[in-house]
Structure formats: C-alpha cells, structure tokens
Amino acid sequence: MASDLTRRLNGRMFGKLAVIAVMMFGFGYALVPMYKKICELTGINVLSAKDGLTDGIGNTQVDMSRTITVEFDANSHGPWRFRPTVSSLKVHPGEMTQVTYEVVNTQARSVDAQAIPSYAPQQAAAYFKKVECFCFKQQTLLPNEAKQMPVVFFIDPKLPRDVTTITLSYTFFEVAAPGKKAV
Template identity: 40%
Template sequence: MKPNPTPAQGREQDKKQANQRTLRRLLLASVAMFAFGFLLVPLYDVFCQITGLNGKTGGAVSEHQGAQVDATRWVTVQFLTNTNADMPWLFEPLQHKVKVHPGEITKVSFSVLNPALKPMTAQAVPSVSPSEGAEYLLKTQCFCFEQQTLAAGAHQEMTLLFRVDPNLPPHIHTLTLAYTLFDISETHAIGQMAQVGINGGLSYE
C-alpha cells in the first residue's frame, strides 16, 4: 500500500500539472502566432481583393451575370506571372495576351512546375492594372480561388475563365492581369497542426 503523499509532495504535483498545462497553452499560442505571421501577406491580399485596393480583383461571378457581348469593341488583356521570394516554381501563361469583346467568356491557361524535391502548396494572388479597370475584369473560374499543391517535380496546367464587363470605361483599351504565386507550404502545414490541436491533439488537463 502506497503511503499518502505529504502536503509538500501534493503541492509539488499540483505545480507540475500547472506547468504542463501552461506549456501546452504556450505551444498552441506559438503555433497560432507563427501561422498568423505567414498569413499577413495573404490576408492583406484578400482584403485588397474584396475592396479593390491596389488593383486586386474579387472572387468568382456567374457566367451569365451581365453576359451581353459588345461586338463593336475590342479590349486587349495581357497576362503577367511572378513568384514571391524563395518560391522556386516555374509559372507562366500559355497565352501572353488576348483580344476580346467585352461580355464574352474567354479561356486562357497557365503552366506551373514544381522543381523542388518535396511537395509544395501555393496560392496565386491576382491584380489588375490600370487599377481603375480592376472591377471590370470578372473571373468566372480561376485557379486563384483555391490553394494549389504539387508533388515534387509535378507539372500542371491551370485554367482561367474570365470576361470584361461591357461597362469598362471607353478610354481603357488594355487591361493587364498579373498573378503573384506565394509559397504557403509552411502555413498550410501549420494550419493542419493547429487543426489537430483544436480537434484534441493538444488537450488541457
């Protein structure tokens, strides 16, 4: 039969349990803060997409929303691609520019290759110039609406369906749609770790 713990031993055990709970909370808080740091740029870009600030474009629109075609007018749409620092992916448009009638649906494709020796996850963030025209370039389907994960050495083509709003100001004849590709692999992994913690991977006693 084990002897009952002394008051001093009981206090020591309570202290150890309290320290363990504090350590778990600190670990979870560290994961959350680390993830927040990685998300600052994507969150800013999402804000810009919603508000149109800095030429950022919004989300998907219906293919039939305002679908009247203006066959009397041509608009040139150019495509540029960039990658953020430390992003090794090769990313380029298969068509560098197209001429379209406002209101018609146009499909273009982009090529992406992950030359790294590990799987990676990326997020494409679009912007339009001139910024005055950003609200008139409407995407009905875009790879930028979701994260893209590629295995090591994998290649794929990504699709964009868009149209130019017929209400585009008449003095704008050319729109440039640029995509910047961000490496969010660590953010993606941290998000999964945090989800595990939320679902019970880190429990508090």
C-alpha cells in the same frame, strides 16, 4: 539654480520625446491605409473586393463594336516555373474567354501555393469578371509536378471606353500548410 535648469530642460526633453512617440504610433497606425492607397494609385497588387466567383453571371451581351487587349503576366516567389501560356489576347467585352497558366514545381518536395491577382489599370478590376480561376484556392504541387491552371473570364461591357488594354498579373507564392512553416 542648476538643478532647476536641469529639471526644466529634462521636462522639455520628455515633452519632445512624448510627442515623437505619439507621432510614431500615429504613423504606424496610418501605414496600412496609406499602403493601400499607394497600391491603388499605382495599380500594384490591387485586390478587388469581388475577386471571387462572379455574382449571377446572367446573359451577358458581347459588344462586338470594340476590342480589349488583355495582357497576361506571371511573377513567382518560390522554387517553380510559373507563366501564362499566352502573353496577350484580344477580346470583345462580354465574350467568355479561357486562358491557361502553367506551373512546374522544380523541387523534390510538395508545396502549397497561392496566386494573388492584380490588375492594371486598377479601375479595370471592377470590370474583370472571373468565372473560374486557380487563384480562388490554394494549389498543392507534388514533387516535380507540372500543372495547367485555367482562368475563365469576361470583361464587363460597362468597362469605360477609354480602357483599351488590361493587364492581369498573378503573383504565385508558397504558403505554409497548417502546422508547417513555409520555406
């Protein structure tokens, strides 16, 4: 009698553990889309599918009737100093603008690094058109080297009128070169 009760209890426990294991797998599977959605909602590290060269820049008309404040931010994960040379600019939609970020490698060794952009508000990413950007490719910094890295951009005049400020933030971090391990 006790062995039947033990078997039944063991069977229930096995069932509960199996359900928990399936739920854990499902949560792990859903984690990536959930993370992307949370980042999209909060505007953190949002990468635009069009974060590359703009398709056919064409003849953009400058909208002189409004001004957008573009704020520049820099975050670094590595042994260097990284900052924009200006903290903000006022631009007209459609106006081609260039800003510069400065990076200084403070180490006695070369490093390969990459910049990842993010935008706030997130919806502005679709209207922020970069023509030239240091974020398009990895940067190699020689020991104690200082670099001025340009970003040439314009704001699409189709940007919704309620957006008056855009923050462009770059996170600069070391990447491992092929066959090397990042420190």
